[in-house]
Amino acid sequence: MDFDYSPKTQDLQARLRQFMDDHIYPSEPAYAAELAANTAAGKRWTALDTIEQLKPKARAAGLWNLFLPVDSAAASGYDGAGLTNQEYAPLAEIMGRVPWASEVFNCSAPDTGNMETIARYGSDENKARWLKPLLEGKIRSAFAMTEPDVASSDATNIETRIERDGDEYVINGRKWWISGAADPRCAVFITMGKSDPEAARHSQQSMVLVPADAPGIRVLRPLNVFGYDDAPHGHVEMVFENVRVPASNILLGEGRGFEIAQGRLGPGRIHHCMRLIGLAERALELMCRRASSRTAFGKTVAQQTVTQERIAEARCKIDMARLLTLKAAWLMDVAGNKVARTEIAMIKVVAPSMACQVIDWAMQVHGGGGMCDDFPLAYAYANARTLRFADGPDEVHRNAIAKWELGKYAPYGSTVEPPITRGC
Ligand SMILES: Cc1cc2nc3c(=O)[nH]c(=O)nc-3n(C[C@H](O)[C@H](O)[C@H](O)COP(=O)(O)OP(=O)(O)OC[C@H]3O[C@@H](n4cnc5c(N)ncnc54)[C@H](O)[C@@H]3O)c2cc1C
Numbered sequence: 001m002d003f004d005y006s007p008k009t010q011d012l013q014a015r016l017r018q019f020m021d022d023h024i025y026p027s028e029p030a031y032a033a034e035l036a037a038n039t040a041a042g043k044r045w046t047a048l049d050t051i052e053q054l055k056p057k058a059r060a061a062g063l064w065n066l067f068l069p070v071d072s073a074a075a076s077g078y079d080g081a082g083l084t085n086q087e088y089a090p091l092a093e094i095m096g097r098v099p100w101a102s103e104v105f106n107c108s109a110p111d112t113g114n115m116e117t118i119a120r121y122g123s124d125e126n127k128a129r130w131l132k133p134l135l136e137g138k139i140r141s142a143f144a145m146t147e148p149d150v151a152s153s154d155a156t157n158i159e160t161r162i163e164r165d166g167d168e169y170v171i172n173g174r175k176w177w178i179s180g181a182a183d184p185r186c187a188v189f190i191t192m193g194k195s196d197p198e199a200a201r202h203s204q205q206s207m208v209l210v211p212a213d214a215p216g217i218r219v220l221r222p223l224n225v226f227g228y229d230d231a232p233h234g235h236v237e238m239v240f241e242n243v244r245v246p247a248s249n250i251l252l253g254e255g256r257g258f259e260i261a262q263g264r265l266g267p268g269r270i271h272h273c274m275r276l277i278g279l280a281e282r283a284l285e286l287m288c289r290r291a292s293s294r295t296a297f298g299k300t301v302a303q304q305t306v307t308q309e310r311i312a313e314a315r316c317k318i319d320m321a322r323l324l325t326l327k328a329a330w331l332m333d334v335a336g337n338k339v340a341r342t343e344i345a346m347i348k349v350v351a352p353s354m355a356c357q358v359i360d361w362a363m364q365v366h367g368g369g370g371m372c373d374d375f376p377l378a379y380a381y382a383n384a385r386t387l388r389f390a391d392g393p394d395e396v397h398r399n400a401i402a403k404w405e406l407g408k409y410a411p412y413g414s415t416v417e418p419p420i421t422r423g424c
Contacts, residue, residue, distance in 0.1 A: 076119030085329035096275025113268025139187035160193030182234025205257030216243035266337035273351035287362035355384035
């Protein structure tokens with residue numbers, strides 16, 4: 001087994017690291033300052049110039065749309081960077097070191113998962129209208145599934161109605177935690193709802209493309225994560241009230257929402273995990289630097305054995321998570337997203353918990369400083385903790401892993417369908 005990255009990946013890693021050094025890390029203060037200035041000017045939900053100005057540079061450097069795997073690109077007729085999931089994983093890790101960096105390379109959530117969905121399941125007309133500008137980084141998108149009134153980790157509970165009326169679908173429902181919907185560039189929602197409540201349990205749901213400016217869409221409020229509103233991206237509560245879209249906006253076909261979820265969620269989930277590994281790496285780096293530079297009770301914090309124990313544990317946990325991520329990515333490439341679903345569920349459980357633990361240790365080493373925004377750790381923690389819910393809670397993924405595992409020993413194999421869950 002060869003654990004080395006391919007020469008192509010190593011070349012891209014070097015170029016991406018250089019771009020991070022030259023443009024992303026130096027822009028962190030500018031990003032914060034611009035957001036603060038926008039807030040002071042009453043324009044909190046405004047796209048940031050800091051990012052918009054870096055996007056053409058990333059594109060010119062050949063670091064654009066790295067996420068779109070060769071198979072989805074071939075199916076869609078649109079080009080990505082020609083990488084496999086396995087090749088993309090170490091690159092997403094580098095971008096993940098700064099929570100907003102992925103957008104500079106047009107590789108951010110929830111757009112990557114949404115672009116893959118439209119690439120795989122959209123009509124040519126839908127691809128021309130939505131996929132093309134998304135791949136060019138001209139618009140953004142959101143995925144609208146979760147609802148405040150039902151336990152949405154079980155997608156069969158979703159109550160939003162998608163009803164056929166002549167040549168149109170009419171959508172009615174209330175959603176929340178819809179990431180990216182506050183961004184003024186968000187132009188389209190992939191919306192999940194029930195098109196036939198009488199159909200078999202997993203054939204009731206459909207997914208439909210809804211333009212963000214369609215009459216009847218109302219954003220009610222932004223939601224905070226531990227006090228962070230993630231502006232200008234945001235996570236909102238919203239309603240769809242008699243929203244009408246052409247029937248051709250349906251993805252794949254009526255009643256096929258779960259089928260799409262199987263295909264869509266793999267990439268979106270694993271991208272989050274890849275980025276979290278980078279975030280954890282950065283936390284460990286900050287932890288080591290801070291521990292080596294502060295002295296308490298006659299020795300550096302790094303010389304305390306409890307710190308060394310945590311640093312060693314952090315290194316082990318990060319490397320374990322990385323190997324599992326790479327395995328899942330490889331399996332997606334060679335066998336498809338559906339076959340790789342157990343590995344994807346496993347890494348979705350492992351990576352957020354690992355990142356939370358590593359960032360928590362890093363905050364502890366920073367003392368009170370770790371709690372405030374003088375360091376990127378508190379926000380990184382909020383970000384990582386979110387991912388123990390978003391894209392499905394830990395328990396639901398563990399549940400699925402256990403069912404597959406138990407199925408190996410059942411006399412006739414598992415008769416229980418693993419649950420399908422989702423999030424951003
Ligand atoms: C920051 C953030 C961003 C998000 N972005 C999006 C987005 O863009 N689009 C979108 O549609 N959704 C998004 N979500 C929503 C997210 O996907 C849901 O919160 C998640 O799927 C859980 O659904 P729920 O909140 O309804 O929790 P519930 O379904 O009510 O579950 C609550 C808890 O019950 C427990 N539980 C559930 N099932 C089981 C089980 N089988 N076994 C054991 N315990 C179980 C778990 O502990 C779970 O956390 C986002 C969430 C957050 C926090």
